[in-house]
Amino acid sequence: MIDPRRPEDDAPPPDLPYQLAWRSSEVRAGAHRGKREGAGGFFRDVAPLLRSPDPRRLDLRVSARDPFEGLHVRRFEQKATVTVYALVDVSASMGFRGASDKMRIAADLCAALASAVRRAGDAFGLIGCDAEVQKELTFLATRARGSEVEMLRRLRNFTPRGAGTGGMVDAAALVGGGRKVIFLISDFYMPRPEIEAIFGALARHDIIPIVLSDTAELERLPRWGLLSLTDLEVGRRRLVVMRPRLWEAWQRRSGRRRADLKSIAGRYGRTPFVVEDRIDWERLSGYLAGGVA
Template sequence: MTARVEPFIYKIPPLGHRPSLGAHRGQMAGSGQLFTRHDSLLARPDPRRLDLRASALDPFGNYRVKVFQQHTQLPVVLIADLSASMRYQGKHSRQQALADFVLSAALSATQTGDSFTFIGCGKKLERQWLLAANRSVGSATELAQRLAKATFTSQAESLWQLSPVLPSKRSLLFLASDFYMPLGKISALMAQLTQHIVVPVVFWDESEYQALPDWGIVKLKDLESGKTKTLLLRPNYKCRIIEAYTQRKLELQKAFRSFGVEPLFIIDNFQAQRLTAYFHKLAG
């Protein structure tokens, strides 16, 4: 585990009507602290919220009460690709970056008063990689430690079998992967998640493209198939590889934006402030 994992701050658009109180702005009027408007005492018969000044200024002589916005809870769910490619070791360990993200997300949810759920997807959904909704930092810490040491050997086929384990309530859903999969499969994956607020988090490493040498022989190994490929690198070939990653980034952005979501690219190691900046930008 990285020496110190920090939480991040997530802000989301106003939520729909839900009964549980929490830290997020909802659409339901209630006993929150954010003043929204005045209403008549007849419409909202709560004398505790009576505003004498607004009542005195009412041209029709009606009593006016203050209406506050109800705050809600938002379950946080992290779905992680546990395929073999997620144990890539370059400038940094992708597996360690994922483990740090899991702990950071759990800390963030707990700090905000929300629950945290983890769903790890390998060839099939295994109980050892499922963490039910809870507010225990200890459980998340233990999970992150196991993730950092595990050996992922298969493809993440269970990503397309999520329906039985997804929460029924609208949730903030992080989707963590390197997304080295066909765009059609990404669309099929996103189609399962349309009722949730989805944040795709793309884990890449500069050593995969930017840090390659201009000249030399490089052996590449496909972690999922086990096949190796030998390349004779030269400046033009390296440029083509970089261009391919640039094009892939554009394709991923287009694929996710077609579902109304913006992907976040985590290059090399995980940094919580990147998530805070992402949500700050979304909030406008």
């Protein structure tokens, strides 16, 4: 159970700086490095005037050194926007409440992300999935101000009940073409083939896996005792006689599951960020800014 004496999570930082290791191809000017030439941003190179006909950016020094007396202009990289999606697992296992409330943490994460995305001028969308895409939690990306209010209200009020996460694969079609930033928020209690399928379906995008972990599910289990456990995915209860050998076997299985996720995610560019019981906003900011998890 959630400890009522435990302090609430720290308030999110003023901004979550999600930095990209790639260049956006979108036309709209924004806050990220882009592939297109424009008026501002980083200096790219110098090119002949005939190739880039903009005499306002004439580089006299380079032009004077040209033995063929050609004119050259400076070219700059246009900063661009990106589209950001929060793809949230809302299967039954996400309804577990022990040392924390996974769905509340997921909603807090999405609220902070939506705010950061708005400030950057990017588009934000949210899709909740279990075995299928949940229509009531499907909001395609938009830049409209205030649109995140309804997204977050529905996510906070949603009760996880479905089994499976196949809807995350289907959500890839809704996200669409063109590279986007995808925050994949889940406890990742799923078989390795399902994880492979989800990452494979989203392979063209920049996937940022956020793992929601509750220590009451495994780490805090006693080594000895009679436990009544519930499989939330199938709604089945059973009595388990816990003993050290079984406890250690479960810990090893959990370790293998996390290693599998780290291996799969690493192939797609980013190692997972683990939220254990509460959000460490400072550590998350460092991770999104290009640090390690």
